[in-house]
Every structure is written in C-alpha cells, then in structure tokens.
Amino acid sequence: MSADSDASGAPATSRLLEQLMQIARTSALEEMASGFAHELNQPIGAIATFAQAAERMLSRPEPMTAQALDVLRHISNEALNAGQGIRRIRKLFNDVAVARINCAMPDVIAELMPVLELLASRAGVHVEAAIDEALPVVSVDRLRIQHVLYTLVQNSLEAPRPAQRPARVRIEVTGDRYAVTTAVIDNGVGLSTEARAQLFRPFFTTKDQGTGLGLASSRAIVEAHEGAIGCDDVEGGGARFWFRLPAAV
Incomplete structure (x- = not known):
C-alpha cells in the first residue's frame, strides 16, 4: 500500500497520527522541563554555595565595600529563587495525571x-x-x-x-x-x-x-x-x- 493511498483511504490513520504527534510534543515538553531541572539544579546550588561563601569571606576584618556584599547577597537570593522555580515546574509536570x-x-x-x-x-x-x-x-x-x-x-x-x-x-x-x-x-x-x-x-x-x-x-x-x-x-x-x-x- 502506498503512503498516498493510505492517507486518502484511511482517515482514521491520519487522525491517530495527528494525536500521536500531539502526545509526542506534550511528552517532549514534559521531559524537557524534567531535563532542565536535572541539569540546572546542581550548578544553581553551587552558585548559591559559592555566593554565600564569598559573602562570608568578604565579611572578614579585611575591609571590602558594602556594595559588593549587597551584590553577592542578590546572587545568592536569585540562585535560590531560580532553584525553587525549577522545582515548582518539575512538580507541575510530574503531577499530571495519567488517564487510564x-x-x-x-x-x-x-x-x-x-x-x-x-x-x-x-x-x-x-x-x-x-x-x-x-x-x-x-x-x-x-x-x-x-x-x-x-x-x-x-x-x-x-x-x-x-x-x-x-x-x-x-x-x-x-x-x-x-x-x-x-x-x-x-x-x-x-x-x-x-x-x-x-x-x-x-x-x-x-x-x-x-x-x-x-x-x-x-x-x-x-x-x-x-x-x-x-x-x-x-x-x-x-x-x-x-x-x-x-x-x-
């Protein structure tokens, strides 16, 4: 059977293929979110750790500017917030129910x-x-x-x-x-x-x-x-x- 005759004589096949493509797109997006979470959580955690360590070092008796400390605090806060956002996205996709x-x-x-x-x-x-x-x-x-x-x-x-x-x-x-x-x-x-x-x-x-x-x-x-x-x-x-x-x- 040729591809053309199948497509014209079997609309149910075309509909199923369209549904499968939709599932493929949705599943890819779900796994992409999970992959981003897996790939980014570790470096984001490291950013937060290093930023906090830098804050402690800059707080030692050797004088450093208050502006640098403020920037480091922002880095730490933003890194932690990004990690929380990724966890929320991953939880959102993981909680999608499977209709069986x-x-x-x-x-x-x-x-x-x-x-x-x-x-x-x-x-x-x-x-x-x-x-x-x-x-x-x-x-x-x-x-x-x-x-x-x-x-x-x-x-x-x-x-x-x-x-x-x-x-x-x-x-x-x-x-x-x-x-x-x-x-x-x-x-x-x-x-x-x-x-x-x-x-x-x-x-x-x-x-x-x-x-x-x-x-x-x-x-x-x-x-x-x-x-x-x-x-x-x-x-x-x-x-x-x-x-x-x-x-x-």
Missing part, C-alpha cells in the same frame, strides 16, 4: 499498526508483529502507550545497518499473569556500551538531528504506568527495545 482505561495490548497495537506500516513503507523497511495469545489486560493511557511504541519503532526504522543486510523491524508482545512486555527488535549494527548507558537520559542522542527527548519521554510515560523500559543487544547484530507494563488489578 483497561485495554488489551493487542488492540492497542492493532490500532497503531497502520501508522507503523506507513512509516516503515516510507523508510523502505519491512515491519512485522508477533503477539502471544491470552495476554492479561493492562491499565493504560492508550495514546501515551501508543506514543511509546511509535517512538521505539521510529528509532528502530532509523537504526544504521550494514549495506548488505535487508532492513527489518519486528514487534513482539509476550506476557504472563503479572505483566505484558512489548519489544521492538531491529537488525541494525546495535549500540555501543556508552550509548546504551545513556539512552534514556534527556538530551542524549546518537542522531545528528535528534533532540534526545523521545526515549526520555517514553521512559517517563512507562514509569508513570508503574512499568519498566530498557534495551538489550541482539545476537547477530541489532537492538531490542522493550517496555513492560503490569497487568491490571
């Missing part, structure tokens, strides 16, 4: 598959799915979990591969009575040890045009569902990104 309903993961994935097949077609990559039967129901925000799967598949489609190897992406869904695991497996060159250790950190990316927010926001979404996310090497080359969600109580 009980879903079957095969249904969540089936709804998304036309979008994933469209992406794969455009990338010239074959995508397939293997889903276990009798999986437990999960309690999820459907669109957010679809955003996570969309992000993992998109990353796998863009994974560098040896020139002679036909590109392939496989989605596997397995589970037991306690949880459902969704994995996205590519046959690329895999990941370096250094990259794998930082994959889910905000602003870390291995792509020239990447933002470093897709995987970080995916981790935040999965953890908000009391789940886990990770990445493993694949024997023979490639990477396996996965996320695990607990079964609904």
Whole structure:
C-alpha cells in the first residue's frame, strides 16, 4: 500500500497520527522541563554555595565595600529563587495525571499498526508483529502507550545497518499473569556500551538531528504506568527495545 493511498483511504490513520504527534510534543515538553531541572539544579546550588561563601569571606576584618556584599547577597537570593522555580515546574509536570482505561495490548497495537506500516513503507523497511495469545489486560493511557511504541519503532526504522543486510523491524508482545512486555527488535549494527548507558537520559542522542527527548519521554510515560523500559543487544547484530507494563488489578 502506498503512503498516498493510505492517507486518502484511511482517515482514521491520519487522525491517530495527528494525536500521536500531539502526545509526542506534550511528552517532549514534559521531559524537557524534567531535563532542565536535572541539569540546572546542581550548578544553581553551587552558585548559591559559592555566593554565600564569598559573602562570608568578604565579611572578614579585611575591609571590602558594602556594595559588593549587597551584590553577592542578590546572587545568592536569585540562585535560590531560580532553584525553587525549577522545582515548582518539575512538580507541575510530574503531577499530571495519567488517564487510564483497561485495554488489551493487542488492540492497542492493532490500532497503531497502520501508522507503523506507513512509516516503515516510507523508510523502505519491512515491519512485522508477533503477539502471544491470552495476554492479561493492562491499565493504560492508550495514546501515551501508543506514543511509546511509535517512538521505539521510529528509532528502530532509523537504526544504521550494514549495506548488505535487508532492513527489518519486528514487534513482539509476550506476557504472563503479572505483566505484558512489548519489544521492538531491529537488525541494525546495535549500540555501543556508552550509548546504551545513556539512552534514556534527556538530551542524549546518537542522531545528528535528534533532540534526545523521545526515549526520555517514553521512559517517563512507562514509569508513570508503574512499568519498566530498557534495551538489550541482539545476537547477530541489532537492538531490542522493550517496555513492560503490569497487568491490571
């Protein structure tokens, strides 16, 4: 099926893609705020500490001007205020509720598959799915979990591969009575040890045009569902990104 015929013959796919893009933008903003908090709290704390130390040093018997002391007090106060503001922003985003309903993961994935097949077609990559039967129901925000799967598949489609190897992406869904695991497996060159250790950190990316927010926001979404996310090497080359969600109580 061509991209044009899919877009014209399946308006539901276009609507889902638009919703996923909105989730992607929102999730990126949420994770950006969290990343700013992580990256800035430590230096801001150091500014406050050094400013306070300078104030003490300037207060020693050796004469220094009152104006310098006043400036240092302002530096300390402003640094502390900035830190409090960042904490308030982070708390605001962390308190956003996840609207969950009980879903079957095969249904969540089936709804998304036309979008994933469209992406794969455009990338010239074959995508397939293997889903276990009798999986437990999960309690999820459907669109957010679809955003996570969309992000993992998109990353796998863009994974560098040896020139002679036909590109392939496989989605596997397995589970037991306690949880459902969704994995996205590519046959690329895999990941370096250094990259794998930082994959889910905000602003870390291995792509020239990447933002470093897709995987970080995916981790935040999965953890908000009391789940886990990770990445493993694949024997023979490639990477396996996965996320695990607990079964609904």
